[in-house]
Amino acid sequence: MTSDTTPEKATEAGTEDVENLQNTATYLERNAASGLSQEHQQYLLQRHGTLELDPIPGMGGADPYNWPSWKKVSNLVLVAIHAMMSTFTAASIIPAYQIIAQDLGVSLQRVTYLTSLQIAILGVAPLLWKPFSNTYGRRPLFLLSLIFSLVGNIGCAKSPSYATMALCRAIVAFFICPAAAIGSAIVTETFFKKDRARYIGIWTLMVTIGVPIAPFIFGFVANDVGYRWIYWILAMINGAQFILYFFFGPETRYIRSAGHHTGSEFKQEYFNFKRIDPRPLRFGDFTHPLILFTKLCVVIPAIAYAMTFLFGSVLITVELPQLFGQKFGFNSQQLGLQFLGLIIGSVIGEQIGGSLSDFWMNRRAKTTGTKPAPEYRLWLSYSGFVLTIIGVVVFLVQTAHAKEKHWNITPVVGIAIAGAGNQLVTTVLITYAVDCHQEESASVGVIITLIRQIWGFIGPFWFPPMFTNVGVAASGGVVAALIIGVSIFPTILVQWQGHKWRGEERDIAALDHDQATDQSKG
Template sequence: MDPNAPKACELKVNPDGSAQEVEDIGTAEAAPLPTSAADLTQDERDFLLARHGTLELDPMPTGRADDPYNWLQRKKVINILLVSFHTFMTTFNAGAIMPAFSRIAADVGVTVPDASYLTSIQILVLGISPLLWRPLGDTYGRRPVFLASLVMSGVFNVGCALSTSYAMLIIFRLLVAFFIAPASAIGSGVVAETFFVRERPAYIGMWTVMVTLGVPIGSLIFGPVAYVASWQVVFWCLAGVNAVQTVLYFFWGPETLFMRETELATATMTTTSSAPAPAPVAAVSASTFRRKYLDFKRINPAPMVRGDFIRPARLASRMTVLLPALSYSVIFLTGSILVTLEIPQLLEEKFGINTAQLGLQYIPVVVGSLMGEQLGGFVSSRWMAFRSRGMGPGRPAPPPVRLWMYYPGALLTVAGCIIFLARAEFSTGYEVWPVVGSGIASVGNQLVTTVMMTFAVECNQDVAASVGVFVNLLRQTIGFVGPFWFPYMFDGVGVALSSVVITAIIVVFSILPAIGAQVVGNKRFS
């Protein structure tokens, strides 16, 4: 444990369930968390064996049925699906109006580039706001934060639908972005709180691909809606989706923040008193159901301090977080934001396509992102398993081995951006090559996303939730800057030659940091 960390951290549970020193909270001295099956009673071992089919579990859960690691698999999967869809809606909200930029601009009296700020300003807020949401989620739990997020997002989407001026739209879009943001940042913590290490790459991949898919699917679906109806209908639909999400999460989204130290301390105190000890492997009771679904109160007894709100930013001192986050953020800027945000501005007028047809140009981005996720999750897991066989019995391949899968992703992103920008300038009539380029870039972007996020979480399991917040902050901040300088770059060097600038940026600020992350990781795990 870091001796320099503030005391408030000492009671915070590690998302992966690993042991920490715990301060006396005035009830009982916390029992040590189990690190192996030998630390459990026979009843607890029998329960875990019946539930999981093995005692080779990492991290080792407690012997309690209400421990999220011990939930039934379908309960875990339903919960992460809800959280992942919540994450999807963060960027879905941002991308839904992109095909309607020209209509919005005409209705509120601004230019199309000005209308695009309704999306780009959300990018920055989506990065900053989790600094507030993470401490609240660590103290009061994930569930109340997610529910408040969904309710307020729906309310402010209604405000967007009723807006009559550009200023009103900007204000309500900022508020929507602020409230919809939590799942995109602390989703990594939810994965680490419910799934074992061997399962995490697949579910982290599912969570991260939703960030990428939101923009193109939002544009694909609502391009025709905005063409047939109006851009106001888009916001009414978004509010309706938020309402449905709220109902689903209320009934099927249990709390995943489980204070193992506090729970075991309470069990220890009860055991040493005259009262009978609670059965450690008892089924979830009605009181537990009420606590998980109906009670909204403080879970973590540690007081919140001002440092909690900037603690994720301090992860910049960890090279196994900063370097992969920077590398991934630059790929996200070029392989996702550039090729999606610029489709309306580069292709709509040049090709003379309408709002509905513009939405169809995002199909390759969706297909490419799904392909990239398969490469980043399935193939990289097979790669790690292959390398593990050469490490000897019981020795998994270290996290830096996974980074070899980054380089194909970076090269695909470069190739896709070159095709997209070159054909966007030199095409004389409508052709499919610009969006083929955006699809190739999307494959590379998602491959890099899954690999880098998994590497950062594997190297920093003690702060998995904060890793997601930090990566989100850096990604969204860099992504916010891009839309403001893209037009100047196109005007200065031309659209096609901008691909040279983009390639140089990827080499310097993505490939070199990835090499650095691999070097640092190899030293750490050697």
């Protein structure tokens, strides 16, 4: 009896069998290494249909990894909107600068400091909030954040003087900032690694578009009903957020240790306002994120992203009212409409930086049979850098060359291109940093926010002198040079050496852990 199998088919079948055996061996090795009990395995299979999960969840519905998809997404939407409100609130008064200056009797430049003040506080305050969120949970912190932000916005609406308004703006910035900084931790605590870029992208997109959406909306408000209604509307939004989050925002901070969790799952998720992490708060907890300045796979992408964000978002948003106001004589409502380009561009950029980024990594894993290194994701960032440069140059050159009082759409096209590039860079670089140090996801968000906000705070002070001394059109060259020097070249270096740096950092972290364990035993 002869076989129908040709040598070629036999070879293909043999190769396939070897690959299946390798995959099975890898699966069994991972399963054995995880030390899962039979009961735990059955629970995960029933809940997720597979044991190929990264990371491995615990047992119980209170573990955010075990939540149904609708619950994860709805919670992320609430957190992302909360994160958006930080930049949204800071940018809300941009189209009303001239009106506020006249009402409070101060210069236009002093009014811009009301935005710069919030930008600075949004960068520093998360250093304080992150340890409290780790100890008492994300949910109580977010609820307090919204209550005090509401009160602060009411204070802004009733402020009789510039000093009072500045104080109330500072209070709002201090309390509204947590979600914009620790959103990366929420995503890491809720979603598996294979989907992380997509959902980090939702969070980062909301932070990004909070900047242009606010002046787009509030340009109409300031022009039609008065700028103080901006603050009343912000307070109303905070109140609505509080109600929605109280009923639909469960706790994502979950410590997977035996005997740690008591009470029903519903109570753990919605009514646990006690300490979650039993460790006492120490001063080092508040400075802990600063150690990430020693981790090159975090700090270099953070700086590269911050420089791109500075030009692709901050420069356009802060300087557009003055450039277009002088050039075209726009009122606050007309100025607000110009931000539509940045909104559209950011949404388009997110489609590449989020879903396509995950597809890029997952496809690589299927093609090679092994999980790609985090550096493989960075290939997508270069197109974002180039788009940002092109967009900002088009915006500046076309604005400079436009005829007085004759608006044309080309500067707005440049704004949209810059917005797409900036958002692509944002999602790719933040996801890369989180992938490199998943155990520090909250600190990664804090340090990235700190660096971004410092750049964003400093920029508006030197943008006007640059336009005056170099020229608006020629400033595009300065932008291109800085993005190439501070963003592109360092990212190439990370892609080349990142795998070595990550290995060294893990070795140091393991050594520190062993030393700490020995000291505790001693």
